[in-house]
Amino acid sequence: MVSVTASETRSRPFLPAAFRNAFVDALAMVAVLVLAGLAVFLFGGAAMQRVVTYAAIMLTAVLGLQIFSGNTGIVSFGHAAFVGLGAYATGILTMPAALQRTALRDLPPFLAGHELSFFAALAVVLVLAVLIGLLTGTPLLRLSGSSMAIATLAMLIIVYTLLVASREITRGSQPFYGVPREVGLWTAVVVASIALLAARLFRETSFGLAARAAADDERGAAAVGVDHRTARLAAWVLSAVAAMAAGAMMAQFLGAFSPRDFYFDLGFTLLAMLIVGGMSSSLGAFAGVVVTIVVVEVVRRFEGGGVVLGFQLPVLFGLTQGVLAVAMILVIWRRPTGLFGDRELDLLRRSESASIAASAEPPRRAGAGHVAADHLSRRYAGVVAVDDVTLSFDTDSITGIIGPNGAGKTTLLNMLAGDVQPSAGSVSIGMPVGKASAFRFARAGIARTFQNIRIFPRMTVLENVVVAARQVEPDLAAAEAAAMRELARMGLEAFADRPAAGLAYGLRRRLEVARALALKPRFLLLDEPAAGMNAVETAELVAILAAVRAERRIGVILIEHDMRLVMNLCERVVVIDHGRVIADGTPAEAQTNPAVVAAYLGSRTARAHMDAKTD
Known part of the structure; x- marks a missing residue:
């Protein structure tokens, strides 16, 4: 509460x-x-x-x-x-x-x-x-x-x-x-x-x-x-x-x-009206009805036949439905989202008043707790993705999970987030959530990002974050203020009213992190957050994550192939190979662990490359 x-x-x-x-x-x-x-x-x-x-x-x-x-x-x-x-x-x-x-x-x-x-x-x-x-x-x-x-x-x-x-x-x-x-x-x-x-x-x-x-x-x-x-x-x-x-x-x-x-004809007419105007907005529904009614009234004048411009038209039963079908096809062809698409009138800009209140309430620290995997396994048919993993993660710490491609890192993260059900073992998140599922884990304070970015492209940047903030804030006004605060943290406040689909790749990554932070999580799970970013963007992300950890004392668990980011940011490194934990310790210990060198780095040349990245 x-x-x-x-x-x-x-x-x-x-x-x-x-x-x-x-x-x-x-x-x-x-x-x-x-x-x-x-x-x-x-x-x-x-x-x-x-x-x-x-x-x-x-x-x-x-x-x-x-x-x-x-x-x-x-x-x-x-x-x-x-x-x-x-x-x-x-x-x-x-x-x-x-x-x-x-x-x-x-x-x-x-x-x-x-x-x-x-x-x-x-x-x-x-x-x-x-x-x-x-x-x-x-x-x-x-x-x-x-x-x-x-x-x-x-x-x-x-x-x-x-x-x-x-x-x-x-x-x-x-x-x-x-x-x-x-x-x-x-x-x-x-x-x-x-x-x-x-x-x-x-x-x-x-x-x-x-x-x-x-x-x-x-x-x-x-x-x-x-x-x-x-x-x-x-x-x-x-x-x-x-x-x-x-x-x-x-x-x-x-x-x-x-x-x-009240059968197929009416059902078709309702759909045609909505598709013509634009299914995703009340403005589209309003415009679709107006346009369709005008077309229908004009066409009905000719359905019973008559003389038009000197030509005798025959009686054409079903002409109205035929014209509606043609109109719908033409609209879908030229404007797949309808005449008005996803747009509402938006006569007021919602982000301006929300941004005024954005600084009214400072971010609250998340409560203490832990996330633990107890003999966790996940099998897909005959493939063992995660094999008997037992780990515990505390708040106020940053843990990196590394390993070769296909080692089972993302599957493990998915189970920690409630997104994938374990084949064996269990996940404890420090508080009861009833039946395990991703949305229940999120509401309990486990926020995450994805390897393949999963923003909501048809919603605005602000709405993307408000969706998350609404789960933890008492009302929509507080959610808007919290969302603007997280957008400001990630340098996205100028894009608040823009559709998220129009953001560049690096900004989409930031938006996904802002959305996760709006949940006020106890733990933040990041799946390759720097993937696709250049060196400058990666450095900025590292600084932001370090500041968030220091400010909120949350636990951060991240999967990353960028060794510079892992070694500079993380205090603990867990190395996974073939679904099993082969090393768990400080970054320095991971670098010198023979099993890690053999499984993950593979050669002295690769190890030297890793050492160079962390200098």
Whole structure:
């Protein structure tokens, strides 16, 4: 538990910079939506008002899809099912009792005779959406990637089949009629505005940050304490709420509907709208709906045939879906991430206000503890990567792990970080973590970097570090301040608002270290941190690591092939060969150990080369 003093609380802004930025962005989009509604209300006819009302309803549904797919990177084909469930639930709850007795004679008693107002029914639907989201999301989100996408398609088919089969409740494949048509322009605009706020703000919450980090690199996200299943479940439940709210409005907008209205055609339309605008942002969802609705309305003028520029056009059934498919293909071809890509409006710069608070709270020292490997082994089929290793590491020390390529160093580090399960033996990290896993080890104070850099390229430099800081700080404002402090330490504060994908290689290495330090770890595990760096960059990194150790008294365990770095920085050197520890002592002892010379250096010439590097 992190304590917060009264002075620290007073120095923090009321809203974190990220939330202020998101709130302003959402208000800007809401203003555009409200102005469009006001324009058609004052100057448009009934037909135009229906178009804008329908667009607002579809925007709510697409935002629901964006909350999940845009943040997790998993394409959902099943959100049309949520829209259908919301529509049928609202239809049953709001249908006049007299009509219900004739249209739904066999309706179960607990569903009959409610005759609620739209907003009362909407409240019930939202609660139902949370329950359905949890019920469907818990098993579905045990999958990932394409498996999860296919599972959502299966969910759509199952829901459609249930709606058709439940004749006593839904009238089966026959039209479900008699629903009051109480949803008009302003109801749709208000609900869509709330959905815009929710979608834009969710992106900056701890769940949204975690989901986006896991979408970029699931293993890297686990290393900074992200439980991707919990984050994805939160996104799934909120997306179900938005989609079912859209379904509730759709029911009272149409008045009559059937299960086919919420099947493949609707699912395709929702995806097309989101892909055209840009799946990863609420701005993309907003723009995709606007562009698609305009295209659809224009194309529908010609779907029934007619004369255009002197040419007689035939009746072209399915022209609208065909044009949507072509538009989606063209957008993917020319702009694979959609018209707006990953970008939000970002009307405020979140790093500026965060940097002001960056010096408000000095770094706290991590608690004491140890990491121990007890008879640790790891086998891959017939290959023994780590063989019966017993080691203990203390805080306030820097240990280097060296050895030939393929000696098992990275496998050992992965087990110490909870990233790989041992085949035999155990790892103790000085405190209970329950079931061993990378995100639990990270939350317990074991931070790490990777041999192959694992940053989150689609997130900004600041967001990369905030993801980690959010695991140990009491709120987002404190996490932003802590992230800016670590970026300043690594000389990256000037890049805070830039996408991490645009950083040069050496800066990416620094970002990964900054992200690990933001966890306030007891131990920092580094896998070849100087790989790919020049001599100047390596010297700067050595100075930073030495300063961090002195300031925080944390334990540092690093794998490195640069002998100058190891011998100058480390107080202890562990040498591994063929998965076994062959030496453990000071750098001077490692240099003179015959087993090390034979296994790692191989010859007097190589030893002389090592001695030269450490001079």
